[in-house]
Structures are given as C-alpha cells and as structure tokens.
Amino acid sequence: MTDLIAGDWIARNGDTTALRISVCRDCSARWYPPREVCSTCASAELTQTVTGDRGVVYASTVVRVGAAGFDTPYVLSYVDIDGVRVLSHSEGEQALAPDTPVQLTVGAITSGKESHIVRPLIEVASR
C-alpha cells in the first residue's frame, strides 16, 4: 500500500495536480501549506484556494545523504508556483537549473510513499 504524504494539501482533478494554499485578504500574502492565520500580518482573514499545475524552479539540489527512510540520491527543488515557494521532490537524478519550467504531479518520494513532485517540462542536460 502506498501512503500519500500531505494528501490534504494536494488537489487532484483527473491528471491535473495542484496545491491547496491560503491567500491573506488583508496583505495578499500566499501560504503553502494552507493556514488559518497569516504569518505576515496575523490576520485570520484568509481565503483557501488552489494553485495551477505549473511553476518554475528557484533552486535545486541532489541529496546524497538523506533523511531516514529515504533512498538516496534524490532531487529536492524549491519551486515557485502561483506566488508560493514549495519544497518538492523532483523527477530524475539531476538537479534542475533555476527557472526550469516544471509541472506538478504526484509520484513516489520513497518506497511506499507518494507526495506532490515536480517534473521538468524541458529536457535536463546531464552534468
């Protein structure tokens, strides 16, 4: 059986994967994971919404000494999606260059566990 990690924060519609986020009505800050109080202005006036399924890489790295329970190596990337910066596992074995366009999907992050991951939308050059 596969566990879906952070499944409450993932919105799936057919083949489309998005993330549930909060948007502050007072200061426009956007938050993932979604929250009930804005960490910028302390307002409780937040709207719950979902992102699109596309983003761009801010930074990426190959993890060779990983957290307990994770098979190495694996790729982690910070990805900007609709105003939130999300830490995500990435498909493949190469770190992704900044500004690489990516698509959100759901995939294995380690044996028996899935979560949101990102898939590069362009071919990643080997290094």
Ligand SMILES: [Zn+2]
């Ligand atoms: Zn706010």
